[in-house]
Amino acid sequence: MKSFAEQCGIHDDAREAAAHHTARLIEASGLELVRFGWCDLHGVVRGKTLTAKAAVKALRAGVGMVSTLLLKDTSDRTTFKVFEPGGTAELPGFAFASNLILLPDPASFKQLPWAQGTGWLRCQPWFQDGTPVPLDTRRILQLALGKLAQRGFGMVCGLEVEFHIYRIKDPHNGPDLDPVQAAWPGQPPTVSMIHPGYNLLAESWIDMAEEPLRIVQHTAQALGLPLQSMEIELGPSQVEAVFDATDALTAADNMVLFRNGVRQALRRAGYHATFMCRPPFPNIMSSGWHLHQSLVDGATGANVFMRDAPAPGTTPVDALHTLTDTGAAWLAGLLAHARGMASLCTPTVNGFGRFRPNALAPQAVLWGRDNRGAMLRVVGGAGDGATRIENRIGEPSANPYLYMAAQIHAGLDGLARGLMPPRATESPYASDAEMIPTNLPDALTALQDDGALVEGFGADFVRYYRRVKTVRSPASCARRRRHRFRAARIFQPLLTGPLTHPMITLHFIANNDPKALGSATISSETGRSLMQAAQSGGVDGIAADCGGSLTCATCHVMVREPWASQLPPPGADELAMLEFTSELRQPNSRLSCQIQLTDALDGLTVDLPATQY
Numbered sequence: 082m083k084s085f086a087e088q089c090g091i092h093d094d095a096r097e098a099a100a101h102h103t104a105r106l107i108e109a110s111g112l113e114l115v116r117f118g119w120c121d122l123h124g125v126v127r128g129k130t131l132t133a134k135a136a137v138k139a140l141r142a143g144v145g146m147v148s149t150l151l152l153k154d155t156s157d158r159t160t161f162k163v164f165e166p167g168g169t170a171e172l173p174g175f176a177f178a179s180n181l182i183l184l185p186d187p188a189s190f191k192q193l194p195w196a197q198g199t200g201w202l203r204c205q206p207w208f209q210d211g212t213p214v215p216l217d218t219r220r221i222l223q224l225a226l227g228k229l230a231q232r233g234f235g236m237v238c239g240l241e242v243e244f245h246i247y248r249i250k251d252p253h254n255g256p257d258l259d260p261v262q263a264a265w266p267g268q269p270p271t272v273s274m275i276h277p278g279y280n281l282l283a284e285s286w287i288d289m290a291e292e293p294l295r296i297v298q299h300t301a302q303a304l305g306l307p308l309q310s311m312e313i314e315l316g317p318s319q320v321e322a323v324f325d326a327t328d329a330l331t332a333a334d335n336m337v338l339f340r341n342g343v344r345q346a347l348r349r350a351g352y353h354a355t356f357m358c359r360p361p362f363p364n365i366m367s368s369g370w371h372l373h374q375s376l377v378d379g380a381t382g383a384n385v386f387m388r389d390a391p392a393p394g395t396t397p398v399d400a401l402h403t404l405t406d407t408g409a410a411w412l413a414g415l416l417a418h419a420r421g422m423a424s425l426c427t428p429t430v431n432g433f434g435r436f437r438p439n440a441l442a443p444q445a446v447l448w449g450r451d452n453r454g455a456m457l458r459v460v461g462g463a464g465d466g467a468t469r470i471e472n473r474i475g476e477p478s479a480n481p482y483l484y485m486a487a488q489i490h491a492g493l494d495g496l497a498r499g500l501m502p503p504r505a506t507e508s509p510y511a512s513d514a515e516m517i518p519t520n521l522p523d524a525l526t527a528l529q530d531d532g533a534l535v536e537g538f539g540a541d542f543v544r545y546y547r548r549v550k551t552v553r554s555p556a557s558c559a560r561r562r563r564h565r566f567r568a569a570r571i572f573q574p575l576l577t578g579p580l581t582h583p584m585i586t587l588h589f590i591a592n593n594d595p596k597a598l599g600s601a602t603i604s605s606e607t608g609r610s611l612m613q614a615a616q617s618g619g620v621d622g623i624a625a626d627c628g629g630s631l632t633c634a635t636c637h638v639m640v641r642e643p644w645a646s647q648l649p650p651p652g653a654d655e656l657a658m659l660e661f662t663s664e665l666r667q668p669n670s671r672l673s674c675q676i677q678l679t680d681a682l683d684g685l686t687v688d689l690p691a692t693q694y
Contacts, residue, residue, distance in 0.1 A: 084141035086184060088211035092141065099187035100140040106190060107133050107200060115200040116193070117144055117183050118341070122218060122549060123155050123428070124480040126341040128183060128204060136200070143182040146206060148175045151216050152549065155429065156266050160549045171544065172216075174208050181206040181214060191338070194303035195346035203334065216545060221538065222333055222482040225489040228537075230379060232496065237384075238485060239326035239373035239469070240336060242477050244356045245318050245365070246293045247272035252351045269361075272353055278317030278366070286313045290320065293352045297322065300346040306335050315441075316366025326373065329489075333481035340477075356477040358432040367435035369442055370475040372426075373460070374488055375468065376407065386411070387461065387468040397450050398505040403459050403468065412448055412470055413502040414495020415457055415488065419446040421531025422487035423474060423517055424524035428550065432476035433520050438510035443473050445514035447506040454509030456517065474517065490537030525550055 086092035107115060115136035118128040129144050149159045152175065161175065162168030169175040189203035206214040213220055229236060249255060249270045256268040275293055276286040287294070294311045297320075301308040307325035314321050324335065340356055347354045359367050375386045386408035392401035400409040415422075427433060435442045441453050449455030453473070461468030475484050494500075506514070518524035525547050528534060535543050 085143045085182060085207075085211065086141045089184065089207055089213070090211070091184075096187060103140060103187040103190045103202075104137045106192075107137060110192060110200070111198065112192070112200045113198040114196075115202060117185055117202050117204050119146070119150075119183055119204045119206060120219060120337045120480065120482065121150060121153065122216075122480060122546070123153075124337070124340070124478055126337060130199075133200075136202075140185060140187050140202075143184040143204075143207070145180045146183045147178050148181045149178045151175070151181075151206070151214070154549055158265075171541070174214075180209060182209060183207075189334075191304055193342075193345075194300055195342070195349055203337075215539070216542060218480050218482040218486075219330075219333070221542065222330060222486045222489075225486040225537065226330060228493060229376075229489050232493070233379045234376045234385065235379050235382075236329035236485070236489065237326050237375050237377055237469075238329045238332035240324040240332060241321060241371040241373070241471075242324075242336070242339070242356075243314055243319060243321045243368035243370070244354060244477050245316070245360050245368065246275050246290070246297075246320055246347060247318055247353045247355070247360075248275055248293075249348075249351050249353050252348075270353055274318035275352070276313060276318060278319060278364075279315060280313070281315045282313055287311075293347055293350070294320065296346050296350055296352070297343050297354075300342045301339060304338050304342055306339055314366065314368075316368075317362075317364060319366055319368060326375075329374075329485050333485050336481040358427070358429065358476040358478065359434045367440065367442060368477050369435060369473060370477040370479060370484075372472045372475055372484060372488065373469050374472065374485075375470070376411065376492075384466055384468060386470070387466055388463050390463050398507070400448070400459070400502045400505070403450065403462055404470075407496065408468070408470070409502060410495040410498075410500050411492040412457060412459065412495070413500030414492045414498075415470065415472060416446055416448060416502055417495060417500060418487075418491035418531055418534055419456060419474065420515070420518055420524070420527040421534045422491055422528070424521060424528050424546075424550065425483045425487040426472070426475040426479055427524070428479055428483075428521075429476065430521050432478070433518070433524070435476065436517050436519060443517060444510055445506075445516050447509055447514050448502055449507070449509055450505045452506065452509055455506055459505070486538070487534065490534055493537070494533040521550065 084092060086096065112133050114130050115133060116128060116130045117136070117139065118126045121127050127146075127150055129146065131139055131144060135144075149163060152159050152161045152163070152172075154160050161172065163176055163178050174181075183204040184207050185202035185204045187202070189201075191201045193199045193201050205217050205219055208214060215221075226236065247270075249272055251271065255270040256262050257270045259268070262268045275290040278286075280286055290313065298308065298311060301322070307327060308322060309325050310323045312321040312323065313319075322339070324332070324339075326332070327335065344354045356368070358369070359365060375384050377383060378385055386404050388401075388403070388405045388408075391403070392399070395402040397403070400412055404412060427435070436444050438444055439454070443454070443456035445456065447455045448457035448459060448470075450459055452458055456472065456474050458471040458473060459469075460471055472488065518527055528543060529547060538546075
C-alpha cells in the first residue's frame with residue numbers, strides 16, 4: 082500500500098533516504114518528542130507534537146490538522162463560516178473544519194537547542210486526496226521560484242531583521258498568565274527594557290544586553306542559521322540580526338525558524354521577543370525587515386545584477402550605472418508594483434505606522450543609490466559581485482514566503498515589459514512622489530487593483546488574503562470613538578482669570594510625536610459665551626461648530642462635529658466635559674490633548690496640562 086507521501090507524488094528515492102536518515106537520528110539521539118511545524122498565513126508557526134515513535138511513522142504518513150488553521154485572522158478567529166451552507170463555497174475542501182494532512186520534509190529535521198529531548202520538522206499541508214493546498218504560502222513561493230527558473234534565474238536573499246527584546250518582570254505570574262485576566266486576545270506580559278536606546282551601535286548598550294543577545298546567537302547557530310551579526314538599534318530595547326545571503330526559499334525558511342526559535346528560547350530565560358513593528362510604548366522606534374535581493378544565472382550562479390562597467394553616458398543616479406539591463410528592469414518592476422505589494426510585505430495594521438519621514442524608513446515609491454530613506458536601495462557597483470537591491474518596505478512580522486513571492490512577481494513583470502526605472506532620488510521624503518499606502522485597507526485595495534500581482538498569486542488567493550486581512554481590520558484600523566474629555570481646570574481661568582475674549586484651542590499629539598500634531602479652535606465669541614455661562618452657573622452647556630483635525634499614521638481626530646461643554650456651577654466639584662470624536666488607526670495608539678486659552682485681544686495665553694487617554 083502506498084504511503085501518503087507517495088500518494089502526493091513527492092516520495093522519491095531522495096526523500097526515502099532522507100526519511101530513513103531522520104528516523105535514525107530521532108532514535109539515536111534519544112528524543113522523546115518531535116514537533117511538526119507549519120508557517121501559517123501570518124508567519125506564525127503552528128502544528129502538532131508527536132512522540133518519537135509516532136514521528137517516525139508520520140515521516141511518510143503525515144499527521145492530521147484542522148483546516149480552519151488556514152482561515153484564522155491575527156486574533157486567531159476563523160474568518161469563514163465553515164459550519165454554514167455556502168460558508169466556504171469559494172474554498173473547496175474547507176467545509177465543516179475538515180482535516181488536512183501535514184506532511185514533513187525529512188531533510189528539515191532540527192534538534193531544538195532550548196527544549197530538551199525535542200526535535201522539529203518543517204511541514205506543508207495537503208488535502209486528504211493527496212493534492213496540494215493552494216493557500217499554503219510556502220507553496221506559493223515555490224511556484225513563484227518555478228516561474229523565475231523558467232526564465233533561467235534563481236533568487237538570492239539576505240536578511241536584516243530589526244526586533245525588540247524585553248525583560249519580563251514576572252515570567253510566571255504576570256498578567257499574561259493570570260486566569261482572571263484571560264481574554265481573547267490575552268494580556269501582554271509586564272516588561273522592562275534590556276537597553277535604554279537612542280545610542281545607535283553603542284558598545285556599552287551591547288554589553289548591557291549581552292545575556293539575551295547571547296541567547297539569540299546560540300539559538301540561531303544551533304539551528305544552523307547563517308547569522309552574521311547582532312547589533313544595537315536606535316530604539317529602546319531594539320536590536321537587529323543580520324544574516325548571510327542564501328537562496329530565496331532557504332532564506333524564507335530561515336526567517337520562520339529564527340523568529341520561532343528566539344521567541345521560545347528567550348521566553349524560557351525570562352525575556353520577551355517581539356517582531357511587531359511598533360510595540361505599544363510611547364517612545365519606541367519602528368522595526369523593519371530589509372530584504373536584500375539579487376538574481377543569479379540558473380546555470381552558473383553568477384550575479385546577473387552586476388555589470389562589468391557603468392553603461393556609457395550614465396551617472397550614479399542612473400540605474401544602468403550600477404545594474405545590468407536585467408537588474409534595472411527588475412528594479413523598475415519593484416517600483417511599478419510597490420503599492421500592490423505593500424500589504425504582503427507589511428501585512429499588519431501596526432506596521433503602517435512605520436512609514437514616516439526621516440526615520441530610516443520609506444514613505445514614497447522611490448529608489449536611491451545607497452539611500453536608506455528610499456524604499457529601494459541599490460547597493461554595490463560595477464564589478465562588485467555583491468551588487469543587489471535592498472527593499473526596505475517590509476516589517477519583521479511579515480510572512481517571508483509572501484514577501485519574497487511579491488518581489489518575484491513584480492520583478493518578472495518588469496522583465497517581461499522591459500521596464501526602466503527613473504533616475505535615483507536625492508529627496509526620498511519629497512511630497513511630490515507616489516506614496517506607499519498609509520494603512521492596511523488601502524494597501525489591500527492596491528493589491529486587488531494590481532493586475533500583475535493578481536495574476537502571479539492567483540485571483541483566488543488574493544481574494545482569500547483580502548478576506549482574512551479585512552475581517553478584523555475595520556475595527557482595529559478605525560476605531561471611531563466619542564470621547565468625554567475631563568477638563569474641569571479650563572473653567573477656573575474663565576471664572577477668575579484675566580481673559581476677557583477667550584479663544585479655546587485643543588492641541589492633539591499622537592504617540593508623543595511632536596510631528597503628529599493637530600489642533601482645533603473655539604472662536605472668541607463662543608469663548609465669551611462659555612465664560613458668561615460659567616460665571617452665571619449655567620449647566621445646560623453650549624454647542625459650537627469647530628473645525629480642526631489631526632491625521633497621522635496611527636490616529637485621525639475630528640473636531641468638526643458640534644463641540645459641547647457641560648458646565649458645572651461655580652464652586653461645584655463636578656468635572657466639565659469636552660467632547661470630540663477620534664479614529665484610532667492602530668491598536669494601542671495614544672492620544673494627548675492639551676487645552677490652551679488665549680485672549681483674542683491682548684494675546685495672553687494660559688496652557689493647561691495635557692491629558693492622555
